[in-house]
Every structure is written in structure tokens, then in C-alpha cells.
Amino acid sequence: LRVDRIVSNTDWPFESASADDLVEGTWVIAKIHGSEVVPIRAVPEGADLGLERCVLRHGIRSVFPPEVLSAAAAAAKPKLSTSRRDLRDLVTITIDAKSTTDIDDALSVIPADSSGALRVLVSIADVDLFVSDGSPLDEEARLRSTSVYLAGRVIPMLPDVLSSDAASLRQGEDRPVLTAELRIDPEGRT
Numbered sequence: 001l002r003v004d005r006i007v008s009n010t011d012w013p014f015e016s017a018s019a020d021d022l023v024e025g026t027w028v029i030a031k032i033h034g035s036e037v038v039p040i041r042a043v044p045e046g047a048d049l050g051l052e053r054c055v056l057r058h059g060i061r062s063v064f065p066p067e068v069l070s071a072a073a074a075a076a077k078p079k080l081s082t083s084r085r086d087l088r089d090l091v092t093i094t095i096d097a098k099s100t101t102d103i104d105d106a107l108s109v110i111p112a113d114s115s116g117a118l119r120v121l122v123s124i125a126d127v128d129l130f131v132s133d134g135s136p137l138d139e140e141a142r143l144r145s146t147s148v149y150l151a152g153r154v155i156p157m158l159p160d161v162l163s164s165d166a167a168s169l170r171q172g173e174d175r176p177v178l179t180a181e182l183r184i185d186p187e188g189r190t
Contacts, residue, residue, distance in 0.1 A: 026042055026043075027042070027043035027047075027049065027052070028040070028041065028042050028043060029041050029043065029052070029056060041063055048152065048153070051150050051151070051152070051153055054150065055148075055150075055155065060148050060155055061140075061143060061144050061155075062155050064140065064159050065136075065140070067136050068136050068137060068140045068159060069159055069161075070136075071135055071136040071137045072130075072137055072158065072159035072161045072162050073161055075130045075131065075132075075135075075137060075162065075166075076130070076161050076162060076165065076166040077166070078129045078130055078166075078176070080129075080176055084176065085179075087108070087121070087123070087177075087179065088174065090108040090110070090121065091108060092106045092107065092108045092121075092123065092169075093106060093107050093108070094106045094169055094171075095107060101154075101160075101163075101164035101168065102147065102154070102156055102163040102164050102167075102168055103125075103168045103169045103170060104124055104125040104127075104163075104167070104168070104169065105122070105123065105124045105125070105169070106122075106123045106124075106169050106177070107120065107121065107122055107123070108120070108121040108123070109121075112186075115185065115186075116185065116186035117183050117184060117185045117186065118183070118184045119181055119182070119183055119184075120181070120182045120184060121179050121180070121181050121182075122179065122180045122182070123169070123177040123178065123179040123180075124177060124178050124179075125167040125168065125169055125175065125176075125177060126167070126175075126176040126177050126178050127158070127162075127167050128178075129167075129176050130158075130162050130166060130167055131158065131162075137158065137159075137162075140158075141157050141158060144157045145157070147163070
């Protein structure tokens with residue numbers, strides 16, 4: 001819906017009269033209730049309208065409610081257990097694309113031992129450390145189920161403060177992970 005009035009740049013449901021301030025040409029997502037058009041959120045300037053239509057058509061949750069953003073900000077600094085194994089000395093390679101900001105998995109290989117067996121460590125971001133069961137973050141993640149990857153756009157399952165920062169396995173930054181260690185013998189058996 002393109003409007004001929006100004007909208008505030010807020011991204012989550014408009015307060016009752018805030019749609020009265022829309023700027024001409026602003027695109028908004030809106031619902032129609034009877035004969036009334038109710039704006040829900042402004043489309044960010046420069047957004048791909050084709051992608052916005054796709055997101056809307058498929059009911060993809062693309063904006064986080066304020067309480068979820070607050071919970072994410074609070075969860076971004078978890079207390080780490082001192083019983084965690086320190087793997088920072090291992091050369092570890094992430095397996096996401098170079099442009100990915102939510103880097104959530106990585107591999108390490110420990111050279112063959114005297115038996116010829118390699119040890120492969122598969123690590124994933126320990127999201128459970130940030131998202132407690134039943135929390136607003138957990139409830140929102142359950143509603144989303146997954147991150148959605150579109151051409152040129154990612155709609156994350158968790159807010160960026162977690163998915164692209166605190167839980168992202170970024171180079172040179174300490175991060176909590178869950179790691180599975182596999183021993184692979186010279187015949188390729190695990």
C-alpha cells in the first residue's frame with residue numbers, strides 16, 4: 001500500500017494516530033478492517049518491494065516485537081561456565097558464505113594419530129546459552145522456526161544482536177559452542 005501521507009519510521013505496530021504523519025510516497029504494510037485501512041509498519045526506504053511482497057504473501061515474520069529485542073539485548077552477555085573446554089588454540093574454519101553475518105557452524109581437524117585416525121570437531125553456536133526455554137526469545141524463535149534466506153536479504157530467527165553478534169562465530173572473538181568430536185579411521189569409519 002502506498003500512502004499519500006507521512007509515516008514515522010517506526011518498524012513495529014503504529015500507535016493509533018501515528019499513521020497520520022506519513023510522508024507522501026512511503027510504502028507501508030497495512031491490514032484492511034472493514035472499510036478502514038490500518039497501517040502496521042513502514043517499509044524501510046530503498047527496500048526491494050518484490051521481496052516485501054513475498055514476505056507478506058507468505059506470512060514471514062520480518063520485524064521483532066520490542067519485548068523480543070529487549071530480551072535479546074539482555075541475553076547477549078551470558079555467564080560462561082568455567083567447566084567449558086577451551087578450543088581456541090585449534091585452527092577452526094567456519095563453513096558459511098563470506099557474506100554471512102550469522103556464522104553458526106565451524107570445523108576443526110586434528111591431524112592423524114599413530115593409528116592413522118583423524119579427529120574432526122564440528123562446532124555450532126551454543127544458542128541455548130542465550131535463549132532460555134519459554135522466554136520471549138524462545139517464543140519468537142518458535143513462531144519463526146528458522147532464518148529465511150531470500151535473494152539479497154536474510155530474515156533471522158533471532159535478533160541481530162544475537163544471530164550476527166553475540167552467538168556468531170566471528171574471527172578473533174571468543175564464543176561459546178557445542179562441539180561434536182568424531183574420530184575417523186584410515187578406512188573412513190567414524
